[in-house]
Amino acid sequence: MGPPKQRALLALLLTQAGQPVAVHEILDVLWGQDPPDSAVNVVHRHVGALRRLLEPDLPTRTASRRLVRGSGGYRLDVEPDELDLLRFRALRDAAGQASEAGDPAGATELLIEALGLWRGPTATGVPPRTQAHPVFAAVDREHLAVVKEAAERALETGPGLTGRVLITLRHAAAHHQLDEVLQARLIVVLAATGHQAEALGVYQAVRSRLADELGLDPGPELRAAQQQVLRQSVPAAAPAAAPAGPRARDVSPAGDEDCPVPSGPADGTDEDLAGAENAEDGTYAPKVRPAQLPADLSAFTGRRSELARSHALLPPDEGDQPSAVVISAIGGMAGVGKTTLAVRWAHEIAHRFPDGQLYVNLRGFDPTGSVMDPAEAIRTFLDAFGVHPSRLPAGLDAQAALYRSLLAGRRVLVLLDNARDTEQVRPLLPGAPGCLAIVTSRNQLHGLIAADGARPVTLDLLTVAEAREFLARRLGADRLIEESEAAEEIIALCGRLPLALAIVSARAAVNPGFALSSIAAELRHSHGSLDAFAGGDPVTDARSVFSWSYRTLTPAAARLFRLLALHPGPCCSAAAAASLVGLREPEVRPLLAELVRAQLLTEEKPGRFASHELLRAYGSELAHAHDTKDDRAAARRRMQDHYLHTALAADTSMAPHRERFPLPPPAPGSVALTFSDAWEAADWMERERSVLLSSVEQDARYGSTGHCWRLAAILELFLDRRGRWRDQLTMQTYAVTAAQRLGDVSGQAHAHQVLGFVSGRLKRHDEAHAQLSRALELYGELNDPVGMARTHRYLAFQSNGLGRHRQALEHYRQAAEHYEEASHSSGRARIFNEVGWTYILLGEYDKALAQCRRSLALHQATGDRNGEAAAWDSLGYAHHHLREYQQALASYGHALDLYQELRDCPLVADTLVHIGDTQAALGAPVRAASAWLEALEIFDGFDHPDAEAVREKLHRLGEPSRKGSPALRV
Structure with a gap:
């Protein structure tokens, strides 16, 4: 129900159900005499949240039918049978009518039914200061008044109803120990039901409490009740006149003898719980102290x-x-x-x-x-x-x-x-x-x-150490030490779930001759299936245990649970889940919440859902049993289209002038996200990185539509900038295999091209040359000048890495010709900048400046801010080598401003490294260290391989450079 003030607002509206509650009254209840300036906005926010809770299916910007805003304030409309407070008041009013009609038994029955709706003090669960507000205290007084009235009416009825009232009366008296009228009613009712000694004991207890806590003597009501008991002038509860209908049946509750005095001792010596024999029917309630706990588990581990x-x-x-x-x-x-x-x-x-x-x-x-x-x-x-x-x-x-x-x-x-x-x-x-x-x-x-x-x-899964202890307690520490590697594999394959570990350890325990390595092999070979976790009875069979949760789901949530097993993992967003089932995000969120409540999913972070591998295996079995092959394929296609088209939107936000290829339209029901800026897009890419990589692998194994290589192509720039070169290598290997299987030459060409580039990043130069040569050959078959141009640029990058700068210039010349053929101005601008960088490596700095300035002008003309930033950085590098350090810093400053504006963190760090180099050349070590430390913090955040080179610079300078070291204090 949300935070405390939201719960308090709901409680307030419910106590005034059907009536408008003014905003100033809400502020008084929630904050008292001194609400903050933001109080009204907070109330509006809580009202909106309550509307979503009360009417989860209400369309956006549609007027609420439940929580209504009127001229008098907010009004919560409920039906009489939906709110126990309204039902309580209706029964109280009906009891008054029955009493006026001369039916005290009927009135008492209705009052007892009303009291049975009470669950405790009003507004339980909100802050004590708020709960003490008069609006809530008034509701509690309504309850107390009905308790007193029920006691009074019961004295006019038979012993059955008196005994039932006595139960509630004792309970209320325990919570209101200084209410003299209530205690007086208890004394009289006790005496009327034959408990004179207990009645006098209650009087003495209340008298002592009044003296100790308030310094007062009992009031007239209490004294009158005591005198009635002492004089034995309390009439025994008269037999009730049996009204027509169902109330005529005899009721003989256990309230009088079997209930203890609420304020009595906890040592079990009072006579009420000891029981008393009923001479008329022979029933007997023996003195019992139940001890029903199940046996403790001797092998209990961890927690x-x-x-x-x-x-x-x-x-x-x-x-x-x-x-x-x-x-x-x-x-x-x-x-x-x-x-x-x-x-x-x-x-x-x-x-x-x-x-x-x-x-x-x-x-x-x-x-x-x-x-x-x-x-x-x-x-x-x-x-x-x-x-x-x-x-x-x-x-x-x-x-x-x-x-x-x-x-x-x-x-x-x-x-x-x-x-x-x-x-x-x-x-x-x-x-x-x-x-x-x-x-x-x-x-x-x-x-x-x-x-x-x-x-x-x-409870979460066991830690690895707890899981190890779990197995040791069941199999013996020596056995685990002898086969430690197998034990660790068993723990991993069981997903650290106690039930799975218990099933597997039981199999190992009853078969001491089985090597743990053989049991681990069984689990390994059945991974993705629950066959290895079948127990001898339902409570030790994983499939059976999971089914008890699954069958409580609504049909829509059950379908979502099954189709989530198709997700590559490890975490699924609400948009991806919506795509799997072909719904909109607002429609799938209640289903996700249902799965979370059933503990079939966990919401690890807001909007990020995951499930245990064994639950995923169970969901996969159910999907294959209940959903057709076409249904599963359609769900997987919608999900893959979600990732493909959302990744394209993110990549476009981060690098709008990058060369791209068209995508097929998304399948109906697929949800594609959009982004407001590059920062939001990069954040999504980083958050979904492991899922995107898994999606590429999944489509390589099961797909037939080209999602694999297309998604890999879109992710190329993001992974390269963040130094995720091994991920890039793995992903593009899947991509080239999938494209070959489909006979897609364009996909093969692109995957070979990126494999060549990343192989060069990893210093695998022979492999890089072979992959790029194959890409050039395939682009030639396709007559794709842009693809050939980009491949020559990558070949030039490899040549520069090997110190073959003249060879690099030749590749750039051929790339420029292909871009000219395709009228690709952005590509030509990049060529100028990369040629300028190559001239820097050759030591021909004036030529470098000329090329980089041409690149800068062309990028500025086309509005390519990424390209403009890169040209400024190259100009700074050229000025640095010409020892024109102030001009270098000015150029780097322009590059840094643009990269920061574009939220391109890796290139921000790269430029900071260059700034640090120039500051060091100027003889400003403190400023150099400051820039390097800032760059190192960014690189470490991505676990980027370039971090080690920066750390070495700081080491040579004598500054702290360990991960997690504090920033330099200047």
Whole structure:
């Protein structure tokens, strides 16, 4: 439900449901007397977020039907049956009508039903100062008034209804210990139901509390109630006149004998829990301290930080008890060890809850598919405390109230394992301080965290060290030491998932003669399949365990889960997911959220989704079983078009004048992104880099459309600038293979060309020459002058790298002829600059200046700012070698400004290196070091190979140059 103030705003609107709430009232509730200047804007932002939560399918810029802005403020419209507060008020009003009609039993029934809707103080989960605001306190007073009225009406009815009211009355009295009218009602009702001694005990407790905390004597209501008990003038609850209809049935709740006094001791000595025999029906509630925790796992491994965080939820002094109910929500994907951790923690702290430990498997995700109803769970808990079935009140609300009353004033641990959702859990939560509820679920229980204050503990995969310890505890440390490499491979192939490790270690343990290397080989050969993780029963079979989460999904989310297995990984964006299923981004986001809640996906960063390899394998199996081959191919095509066309948009933003080739139109349903500037485009490229490389590899293996070589061609400049030369080599190798398989000569030519260039970067000069020669041959077959020109430029680059500068000039001459043939002015401008650079290497600086100036003028005429920056940098390099250092710095300054404007970080760093060189030549070592350190920080950020050369410059200068070293202080 968002941040605290957003939750408080929602609570405020709900308390005033259907009525406009003025903005100034909202500001008063959220900030008090001194709201910040931005308060109104913050309110607008929270309103927008709430509208998206309440109406996720509402189209953009469409008026909300729920959260409406009017002249009087904001109004939240809800139906009477959608909000428990409205239902509560309706039942209260109906009770008043029944009372006026002379039906006290009917009125009491309605009041009890209303009280059963109460879940605790209003606005729980918002900051205490906000929760104390009068608007929320007024709602709490409504509840308290109904409790008092129900007690008064109950005295006019039969013992069954009086007993049911007594449960709620005790609970309310425990939370409002200084409310004399409420305590007086409790005393009278206790006496009326035959609990005179307890009634007098309550009076003495309240009298002491008033004296100790307020320095006051009991008021007239309390004194009158005591006198009624002492004089035995409290009438026994009269039998109720049986009205017509379903209320005529006999109800015999366990509230009177089985419920403890809320303020009673936690040592288990009071008589209420001990039970008493009923002479009429022989029922008996024995004195029981349930100890239902499952056995702890002797081979429990790791999770030290998670256990420490869990222990921190309780007061450090074991003699203290929490001031409120503590709820811990342990979450994580299937098989990650939620129950194991919960049981271990529960055993470690069981001694702090001497009145009992309750456990139930709620079967939220179970092989039988039968989710446990909360009423069934409550009945098992009441049975654990010895409450006879014949004494159970009717209805879930009444049974839940009895359960909470049994726990009030006691210290009980409740472990709710394998929960489906918040609604299943909420009736099972204790209501009074001193108790701890531990909840485990594969679903993210956002409601429990937001509304009930649960503290989340999310389990991740084991670390490698924990996984190693996991295997050692099961197989023996000696066996792991003897076959350490095989053990490490097993850990990697199991993805550090405890369930997978348990299945594999069990196989190794029952077959001690099997070498771990042979088991690792089995896993390796079945990678991409779950066959190696099949256990002997459903709870130890990965495929079965995953299926319990999958079958809870809506059909649309289930389809998305299956098709996500086609994604190359490791992370998938919302746009890529939308492309896979052929939806728009706003339509796919709720489906992604559903998968995240079900722990079938994790949102590792905002908008970036990933899943465990074994879950991907499960999704792939499902896709092949449920989706046709054509459906899978269409989904993969839409996804690949998303990456291809988005990468083209990014590359165009970063280098608008670069030579490009046309792309086929994207498939219908594919989402292509656009970018506002080069910085945003480069950020997307870097964020998606590993996915893009995997997409090239995937299409090389399975594709038939040319996505592989086209995407590789688009990524060429980005990877080269960032020094990702080995990635480039791998990607272009896939590209040339895929293009050969398709018989695509243009794709082969481009891939050979880039392979030649990157081979030269890696000093593989023979291979570079062979690849570029093949590219030149293929471009000749295609009669592509631009392709031949670019290949000659790359050959010139290789020649310069080998010191063959005259040979480089010949290649540039041929490149210029091809560009002239194609009327390619941008290419000719680049030739001038690169020829100028070659003249610098030859020591012919005047010729270099002339060529670079021609390049600069042509780039400025065509508006190519990348080319203009490169020409300025070359001019600076020429001036440097002419020892015209100030002119060099001025030229570098122009280049640096342009590269920074273009957000071209690698070339910013390259220019900074040149500036540092010139400052060093000027005898300014501090300024030189400053420029080099700035360049080094950029290069290190990309893990660029040129960083080592800069680090060597700094080393020679005597400045710190290690990674992570502080910047030079000038």
